[in-house]
Amino acid sequence: MKNIGILGGGQLGRMLLQAAANYPVQTFLMENDDHCPAAHLCHHFIKGDIKNFEDVYNFGKNLDAITIEIESVNVDALEKLESEGVKIYPKPAALKLIKNKILQKQFYKLNEIPTSEFIITQHAAELKEHINFLPAVHKIGEGGYDGKGVQLLKTKEDITKAFDEPAILEKLVTIKKEIAVIIGVADNGENALYPSIDMVFDQRLNLLDYQLSPADLSDKVLWKVEAIALKVVKDLKSPGIFAVELFVDMDDNVLVNETAPRVHNSGHHTIEANYSSQFDMLWRIILGYPLGNTQPILGAAIVNLIGEENYTGNAHYEGLEEILKIDNVFVHIYGKTQTKPGRKMGHVTILSNEKQELIHQANRIKHTLFVKTV
């Protein structure tokens, strides 16, 4: 039986371990907090810092393969492990490129992958030289997540909000739709593409609001989206699972926003809605089994369960019983004991082939189910 490690024990690690239970595999998990969402689901929990070289190297040296649930891991340790024969999903070279938004944008440019125009900045003071480039979005090179580390700069007055660290200044795209495409890539380069997903955002929190699968796109735009997402993954030259986030602008141009080299929030519906989920797919890839079937069984929507404003403390899920009475609805609570405003606490998947029914139930859930405190 293979020994496989996961770096990071949040909800992605948790759902990955739920899928691992179906396969002959020994799982190892490293995370700082032994009460993290994934801790009780692995065979072997190792307490450690995923950003620390020694910790990651010692964790990995006797394993057959390692995967990640978050990009902020020690890539140098993964490179050393790879050179000693441990398989890493994604490859450290691909992870290094993606982890830093500056390198990631340069990678798109170098490979002629459409993406919004950009300028690299080192300090906030440089922004005054780029007033003509506004409106734009300033993004820190490393360490951003869930929209933190992303700042909209509309006018020259906004440049006081710029980041004083290496960052990219991207032209603001007038977005018609945000789309995500998940693709699994096997060791031999064979790939499996999931139907694209419509992501609808909450402007206020910059956090995902709800999403629909499959995305409602014309054939022509869908074709562009899939071709571009496949090119990103092909050029990354790494096995693993990838989520490519794209913008469709008002003229139906398709631009890559960013890529995640791991299982992704936009693919959680695949647990119930597709024959092989993104988590199942990653195990098939790591264990060297045939790729799974990405076809949808039914259309789906996902609503994220986010910690309510003004509630910090032991989580309580108000309205849960009412939601569980709906027969095409599936609840996933991530097992985080503490809630705080904006924290991702779970998600709800709705299944239906009717887009109107998906939107109706998504809104019903958003008005019924709340994460508050006991």
Ligand SMILES: Nc1ncnc2c1ncn2[C@@H]1O[C@H](COP(=O)(O)OP(=O)(O)OP(=O)(O)O)[C@@H](O)[C@H]1O
């Ligand atoms: N160039 C752009 N033009 C217009 N809107 C943008 C641009 N870049 C980012 N955004 C908006 O900001 C959101 C967050 O940006 P991005 O995905 O780069 O950040 P992130 O912190 O990695 O977010 P997450 O972890 O949620 O994916 C995007 O989903 C999009 O709505």
Ligand SMILES: [Mg+2]
């Ligand atoms: Mg994003």
